[in-house]
Amino acid sequence: MTRDVYIEDLASHVGERVRIKGWLYNRRGSKRIQFLELRDGSGIVQGIVSKADAPAEVFELASSLEQESSLIAEGEVRAHPKREGVFELGVEALTLVAAPSREYPISNKEHGVEFLMDHRHLWLRSKRQHAIVRVRSEIVAAVRAYFDDHGFTLVDAPIFTPSACEGTSTLFETDYHGSPAYLTQSGQLYMEAAAAAFGRVYCFGPTFRAEKSKTRRHLAEFWMVEPEVAFMDLEGDMDLAQDFLQSVVRRVLERRQKELTTLERDVSKLEVLLEGAFPRIRYDEAIRILQEAGKDVEIGDDFGAEDETLIASHFDRPVMVTHYPVALKAFYFKKDPEDQARALCMDVLAPEGYGEIIGGGQREEDLATLDAAIEAHKLPMDDFEWYRDIRRYGGFPHAGFGLGIERMVAYICGIHHVREAIPFPRMLSRLSP
Ligand code: 4AD
Ligand code: MG
Numbered sequence: 001m002t003r004d005v006y007i008e009d010l011a012s013h014v015g016e017r018v019r020i021k022g023w024l025y026n027r028r029g030s031k032r033i034q035f036l037e038l039r040d041g042s043g044i045v046q047g048i049v050s051k052a053d054a055p056a057e058v059f060e061l062a063s064s065l066e067q068e069s070s071l072i073a074e075g076e077v078r079a080h081p082k083r084e085g086v087f088e089l090g091v092e093a094l095t096l097v098a099a100p101s102r103e104y105p106i107s108n109k110e111h112g113v114e115f116l117m118d119h120r121h122l123w124l125r126s127k128r129q130h131a132i133v134r135v136r137s138e139i140v141a142a143v144r145a146y147f148d149d150h151g152f153t154l155v156d157a158p159i160f161t162p163s164a165c166e167g168t169s170t171l172f173e174t175d176y177h178g179s180p181a182y183l184t185q186s187g188q189l190y191m192e193a194a195a196a197a198f199g200r201v202y203c204f205g206p207t208f209r210a211e212k213s214k215t216r217r218h219l220a221e222f223w224m225v226e227p228e229v230a231f232m233d234l235e236g237d238m239d240l241a242q243d244f245l246q247s248v249v250r251r252v253l254e255r256r257q258k259e260l261t262t263l264e265r266d267v268s269k270l271e272v273l274l275e276g277a278f279p280r281i282r283y284d285e286a287i288r289i290l291q292e293a294g295k296d297v298e299i300g301d302d303f304g305a306e307d308e309t310l311i312a313s314h315f316d317r318p319v320m321v322t323h324y325p326v327a328l329k330a331f332y333f334k335k336d337p338e339d340q341a342r343a344l345c346m347d348v349l350a351p352e353g354y355g356e357i358i359g360g361g362q363r364e365e366d367l368a369t370l371d372a373a374i375e376a377h378k379l380p381m382d383d384f385e386w387y388r389d390i391r392r393y394g395g396f397p398h399a400g401f402g403l404g405i406e407r408m409v410a411y412i413c414g415i416h417h418v419r420e421a422i423p424f425p426r427m428l429s430r431l432s433p
Pocket of ligand 1: 165166185186187188209217218219220222224226227356357358359360361400401402403404405406407418
């Protein structure tokens, strides 16, 4: 009996005759032997069709196959004679499901990134992109597993929202039955309400920013996971972020070795995260680092992408920067009781130029102080009535953070631009495919 198998499971079928359903990734060969690179979504295997062994019509079909033909191949699984852990298929039967009706636009030659982005729906079939999406899938699974295993309840946040969370300048406005609504920038405010109901909560979904940034770190639509914990302070928040990041990295290193190899990622740069605590510095120290590097900055300045890269380059693992001036941060942060001009916030900056991957901190729990901050940020008080209730009915210290999934994917995969870290990116100048 011939069994249907996936390429990633071939190791347990050596010596058996199996059937693989997929597409032709690449072909090379001669008049005597054809090498078919077959892919089925789970992996790639080399199919070998030799004129001497295969039926004549199988060899003829193999010799004429075009890239991205869909097909069914049957044959015996063999261990590669020289490369351990690599398998081959000795093709004995071949069925063409559909030949491409046009020449496949993506070939082995160099293509410009805009061309590839225009063909994103096809580009996803390529080895590197395939590896990135598999790593992303593992990261998402690791994120969910971490919170599910640590007593957190998943509480989904809405996407249509009446108000801003992260400042009014990056809101995507939309029409909601005749009234304006905004696509969510963050589920945090809802998680604060949920923390009072469930203690430890997280949301995980798409979030939107309308900023007109064209950097390699910005998307208009990105995925964010946001834990929020009742009775946790900034210290606890940093401990949680560190443990969480280590757990995600550990799982990806364990389970996605093959993909990281395809991506030529230097995994030693990730392994060091597992070795111990992440450095924690205050904003003022970060400013000093910049000044010592000759940057013209002073206390009160915000960090640009370059600054973040420079600060992070002083460390071999993510660095946690805390206590930014209140003016640089969102309205909801608790002020440091020892210095009211500073926010109890943290940004986690990844090394190697990946920048801020996490933003979070402790929230203001006192209603009067919160009201003053809402006013100072010129936010409409009415929209925050429900949010103020969280302080009215049993206010409590609480903290949380948000991790941007695409920045984490880019960091783990070692890819330059976040546009490759999401299957179908939405950017300032891209809404398709
Ligand atoms: O620092 P941000 O804006 O923080 C928040 O939204 C908080 N409300 C989260 C919380 O405390 N619950 O965003 C958090 C993270 C950033 O560190 C970054 O990783 C990612 O979200 N991020 C973006 N990723 C891609 N494109 C963008 N335009 C992003 N903006 C933020
Ligand atoms: Mg931030």
